[in-house]
Amino acid sequence: MKTAVFPGSFDPITFGHVDILERSSGMFDKIIVAVVHHVGKRALFTLEERVEMIGAATRHIPNLEITSFRGLTVDFLRKKQAHIIVRGLRSFTDYEYESQIALYNKHLYPDSETVFILANSNYTYLSSSGVKEAALLGGDVRTMVPPPVLEMLKEKLRQRGELQ
Amino acid sequence: MKTAVFPGSFDPITFGHVDILERSSGMFDKIIVAVVHHVGKRALFTLEERVEMIGAATRHIPNLEITSFRGLTVDFLRKKQAHIIVRGLRSFTDYEYESQIALYNKHLYPDSETVFILANSNYTYLSSSGVKEAALLGGDVRTMVPPPVLEMLKEKLRQRGELQ
Amino acid sequence: MKTAVFPGSFDPITFGHVDILERSSGMFDKIIVAVVHHVGKRALFTLEERVEMIGAATRHIPNLEITSFRGLTVDFLRKKQAHIIVRGLRSFTDYEYESQIALYNKHLYPDSETVFILANSNYTYLSSSGVKEAALLGGDVRTMVPPPVLEMLKEKLRQRGELQ
Amino acid sequence: MKTAVFPGSFDPITFGHVDILERSSGMFDKIIVAVVHHVGKRALFTLEERVEMIGAATRHIPNLEITSFRGLTVDFLRKKQAHIIVRGLRSFTDYEYESQIALYNKHLYPDSETVFILANSNYTYLSSSGVKEAALLGGDVRTMVPPPVLEMLKEKLRQRGELQ
Amino acid sequence: MKTAVFPGSFDPITFGHVDILERSSGMFDKIIVAVVHHVGKRALFTLEERVEMIGAATRHIPNLEITSFRGLTVDFLRKKQAHIIVRGLRSFTDYEYESQIALYNKHLYPDSETVFILANSNYTYLSSSGVKEAALLGGDVRTMVPPPVLEMLKEKLRQRGELQ
Amino acid sequence: MKTAVFPGSFDPITFGHVDILERSSGMFDKIIVAVVHHVGKRALFTLEERVEMIGAATRHIPNLEITSFRGLTVDFLRKKQAHIIVRGLRSFTDYEYESQIALYNKHLYPDSETVFILANSNYTYLSSSGVKEAALLGGDVRTMVPPPVLEMLKEKLRQRGELQ
Numbered sequence: 002m003k004t005a006v007f008p009g010s011f012d013p014i015t016f017g018h019v020d021i022l023e024r025s026s027g028m029f030d031k032i033i034v035a036v037v038h039h040v041g042k043r044a045l046f047t048l049e050e051r052v053e054m055i056g057a058a059t060r061h062i063p064n065l066e067i068t069s070f071r072g073l074t075v076d077f078l079r080k081k082q083a084h085i086i087v088r089g090l091r092s093f094t095d096y097e098y099e100s101q102i103a104l105y106n107k108h109l110y111p112d113s114e115t116v117f118i119l120a121n122s123n124y125t126y127l128s129s130s131g132v133k134e135a136a137l138l139g140g141d142v143r144t145m146v147p148p149p150v151l152e153m154l155k156e157k158l159r160q161r162g163e164l165q
Numbered sequence: 166m167k168t169a170v171f172p173g174s175f176d177p178i179t180f181g182h183v184d185i186l187e188r189s190s191g192m193f194d195k196i197i198v199a200v201v202h203h204v205g206k207r208a209l210f211t212l213e214e215r216v217e218m219i220g221a222a223t224r225h226i227p228n229l230e231i232t233s234f235r236g237l238t239v240d241f242l243r244k245k246q247a248h249i250i251v252r253g254l255r256s257f258t259d260y261e262y263e264s265q266i267a268l269y270n271k272h273l274y275p276d277s278e279t280v281f282i283l284a285n286s287n288y289t290y291l292s293s294s295g296v297k298e299a300a301l302l303g304g305d306v307r308t309m310v311p312p313p314v315l316e317m318l319k320e321k322l323r324q325r326g327e328l329q
Numbered sequence: 330m331k332t333a334v335f336p337g338s339f340d341p342i343t344f345g346h347v348d349i350l351e352r353s354s355g356m357f358d359k360i361i362v363a364v365v366h367h368v369g370k371r372a373l374f375t376l377e378e379r380v381e382m383i384g385a386a387t388r389h390i391p392n393l394e395i396t397s398f399r400g401l402t403v404d405f406l407r408k409k410q411a412h413i414i415v416r417g418l419r420s421f422t423d424y425e426y427e428s429q430i431a432l433y434n435k436h437l438y439p440d441s442e443t444v445f446i447l448a449n450s451n452y453t454y455l456s457s458s459g460v461k462e463a464a465l466l467g468g469d470v471r472t473m474v475p476p477p478v479l480e481m482l483k484e485k486l487r488q489r490g491e492l493q
Numbered sequence: 494m495k496t497a498v499f500p501g502s503f504d505p506i507t508f509g510h511v512d513i514l515e516r517s518s519g520m521f522d523k524i525i526v527a528v529v530h531h532v533g534k535r536a537l538f539t540l541e542e543r544v545e546m547i548g549a550a551t552r553h554i555p556n557l558e559i560t561s562f563r564g565l566t567v568d569f570l571r572k573k574q575a576h577i578i579v580r581g582l583r584s585f586t587d588y589e590y591e592s593q594i595a596l597y598n599k600h601l602y603p604d605s606e607t608v609f610i611l612a613n614s615n616y617t618y619l620s621s622s623g624v625k626e627a628a629l630l631g632g633d634v635r636t637m638v639p640p641p642v643l644e645m646l647k648e649k650l651r652q653r654g655e656l657q
Numbered sequence: 658m659k660t661a662v663f664p665g666s667f668d669p670i671t672f673g674h675v676d677i678l679e680r681s682s683g684m685f686d687k688i689i690v691a692v693v694h695h696v697g698k699r700a701l702f703t704l705e706e707r708v709e710m711i712g713a714a715t716r717h718i719p720n721l722e723i724t725s726f727r728g729l730t731v732d733f734l735r736k737k738q739a740h741i742i743v744r745g746l747r748s749f750t751d752y753e754y755e756s757q758i759a760l761y762n763k764h765l766y767p768d769s770e771t772v773f774i775l776a777n778s779n780y781t782y783l784s785s786s787g788v789k790e791a792a793l794l795g796g797d798v799r800t801m802v803p804p805p806v807l808e809m810l811k812e813k814l815r816q817r818g819e820l821q
Numbered sequence: 822m823k824t825a826v827f828p829g830s831f832d833p834i835t836f837g838h839v840d841i842l843e844r845s846s847g848m849f850d851k852i853i854v855a856v857v858h859h860v861g862k863r864a865l866f867t868l869e870e871r872v873e874m875i876g877a878a879t880r881h882i883p884n885l886e887i888t889s890f891r892g893l894t895v896d897f898l899r900k901k902q903a904h905i906i907v908r909g910l911r912s913f914t915d916y917e918y919e920s921q922i923a924l925y926n927k928h929l930y931p932d933s934e935t936v937f938i939l940a941n942s943n944y945t946y947l948s949s950s951g952v953k954e955a956a957l958l959g960g961d962v963r964t965m966v967p968p969p970v971l972e973m974l975k976e977k978l979r980q981r982g983e984l985q
Contacts, residue, residue, distance in 0.1 A: 618927075
């Protein structure tokens with residue numbers, strides 16, 4: 002069975018991530034969507050909220066496992082007995098950054114392989130940070146994130162007193 | 166009448182910005198230079214100081230309106246009934262970053278169009294942050310910013326106890 | 330009156346070119362679409378055929394003049410008393426290539442200004458040479474070129490004995 | 494069963510290609526290595542010789558099918574009832590070129606998916622054309638191509654009167 | 658005598674830096690390795706610790722002088738009566754960033770020249786920040802930094818309560 | 822004594838090449854300017870004419886040796902007992918291309934080192950092929966090539982019947 006891991010911050014998951022998952026779910030027997038805890042990087046949503054949002058946004062994709070982890074990505078791979086990492090590329094900047102990470106992971110765990118697929122060209126502009134900035138400034142993000150994410154995003158900003 | 170908006174931080178305006186304005190002022194009937202308030206990004210100069218410096222540095226360019234705004238750039242465009250954004254490109258990094266922003270703005274406001282012009286090759290190295298760093302470390306920035314900006318920069322650093 | 334020149338090979342014009350023309354026609358008072366004769370570069374269509382196809386494909390855009398020229402682009406600009414060049418960018422490779430050309434033109438004619446607009450993200454993949462290759466190998470190019478171009482392309486390949 | 498196609502010129506196959514095949518053979522159930530006939534591009538080896546060399550160089554990889562085709566890659570995919578394309582990336586130039594091809598293929602065949610894996614950093618410099626140039630100029634290419642390719646390359650150059 | 662300066666953060670020095678020094682030491686009569694104090698950038702190691710680690714890691718390279726400085730790099734060059742800066746490039750991102758710095762330095766000090774050499778392809782993935790992150794998360798960094806650096810890194814993390 | 826080789830086509834030498842030579846002549850004890858014969862690439866000038874033009878254009882630079890060679894660059898280095906190659910970079914495209922060549926040369930000759938310096942930003946646009954194209958189309962290239970090159974270029978085009 003070929004298992005691939007799709008690690009990321011997903012703060013929050015966007016239609017861009019959903020597209021990558023829909024497309025890669027047909028390539029591998031199972032995809033583990035893994036929310037990474039980044040030391041010293043402030044996230045808007047907790048790990049648990051992010052796992053919950055991914056679940057709500059990907060109910061139509063059959064072969065996913067959704068979880069989170071702390072520590073090195075390669076240690077997570079080893080624990081899951083997986084060696085394939087899937088990442089989407091929107092731009093050259095993504096390519097550069099992801100290449101460095103892939104080589105770093107291969108150095109730490111030589112059996113690991115990172116496969117890249119190109120983001121849908123309609124989502125080239127789309128990033129979690131762009132969604133948060135647009136939402137914060139009152140922009141309409143309905144075309145950027147799935148409905149359950151939209152609700153949790155509004156709620157989160159309301160709690161923070163940014164909306165209302 | 167064709168109106169274009171030139172949004173930016175201008176913290177402070179440099180000879181690179183002035184060059185872009187001189188060149189684009191001949192392409193459009195009016196250019197609105199718009200200082201953007203970035204949430205959560207510390208600026209050296211206040212919005213008002215930046216508007217003042219731009220005014221002092223661009224007196225020789227006839228068709229400019231200088232102002233500032235908070236919120237999304239596309240909301241500012243709509244309010245001004247403008248749909249053209251002008252941006253300068255110094256490097257590939259600028260191109261990548263600006264492309265993402267342009268696609269994001271086009272997604273939020275489909276009538277918007279971003280036009281790019283290349284920075285003068287003598288100003289490729291020049292950035293507002295480079296000016297601030299050089300000034301802070303005692304470097305000579307006379308060839309980087311117009312005289313009124315130089316004065317305000319010295320004054321600002323003096324207030325902060327960085328110079329004198 | 331602000332006149333811009335959109336020079337290119339247009340061998341043949343694609344929906345990508347049409348999109349750039351639709352969008353830039355709202356920015357300038359007049360756009361001169363100029364088919365360039367490249368010394369030593371074999372084209373599939375003659376200059377006259379390319380001018381004719383552009384005309385057929387852009388009837389809905391009001392402020393265009395369609396013509397062709399031989400020689401340096403800057404000499405054509407001078408002759409037309411225009412100083413603005415419009416070019417579309419699909420990718421970083423385009424950006425690099427076009428930047429070099431823009432600096433070269435500015436060197437030869439300092440008053441010239443090249444403005445870039447980003448290709449529609451649905452047309453990122455689209456190039457005249459890709460259209461020709463797909464058509465030659467029997468691919469369906471109806472979503473790549475306007476109907477009159479499709480007809481002329483089929484006719485041209487039929488003449489060359491490549492189709493039928 | 495997940496089948497992936499690895500299309501290319503392979504004129505000739507290098508250690509870089511072999512590395513991509515070794516690594517991707519563990520990701521998919523079957524890999525079809527497909528030598529592409531490019532209209533109007535002169536190759537050093539015939540399609541048959543290239544298929545033979547690939548076979549000789551990849552005997553240790555179990556799940557490969559080696560063949561050649563003429564026409565569009567997407568038509569070959571459809572014929573083979575495959576929808577995954579595998580490509581290696583050595584550099585940004587590869588990324589740019591391959592991205593355009595991947596989007597073009599996705600446009601012609603929306604079910605197709607291209608996955609990219611990074612070339613081993615020891616083979617970043619390695620290309621079929623570099624091998625041919627080095628061999629032609631008398632350089633030692635033993636570390637660039639597998640032994641059976643080396644033999645056929647020497648033989649080919651001898652026939653052409655380039656060596657001996 | 659040709660003296661070159663190799664400025665950097667070296668927080669900490671990695672095998673990538675050592676490789677650049679080994680290779681550039683044969684090109685110039687003397688290399689001054691200069692640890693830069695960056696205003697407002699938190700380092701893991703003090704300037705003194707970094708100078709000490711560089712010394713311990715480069716004992717086998719004869720023509721080095723190791724020191725640190727505060728202020729502009731060009732002022733340090735002038736003080737040392739040197740005009741050559743050496744920098745390593747691992748990636749395009751490095752190239753872009755370093756090009757801007759080189760042009761900025763040349764603007765501030767027209768006699769300065771920056772020469773670039775490519776990182777060894779085995780160290781493309783390697784950065785001081787990657788080393789720190791891997792060490793912090795319990796990864797094995799023995800192949801990334803020389804033994805004396807490894808010891809100081811473990812000790813530093815132990816002090817910070819991150820290890821043990 | 823540190824000797825560096827500056828290989829290239831120099832068809833013809835431009836002010837960009839002269840600038841690289843002026844700047845690198847201060848870094849090394851001797852620079853060997855080496856005109857490369859490229860198999861299968863048509864040049865406008867013969868190897869001898871190119872050597873002559875380089876000589877005429879660089880009389881003011883003391884430590885140059887000017888010559889030409891056929892074959893692999895690394896074999897030329899070995900013959901000259903040199904191991905340093907100098908190359909100028911005008912753009913990212915240059916960087917990518919030159920990086921591949923540098924890694925290829927290092928693979929063929931591990932002792933070789935390629936050092937890169939950035940082209941003067943005033944010459945970013947300038948290439949030998951651009952000079953030839955401009956001259957052929959009647960453009961003024963006096964700011965692109967030194968006077969003796971200008972004369973030989975005019976003469977060459979006159980012989981070819983392109984001018985007059």
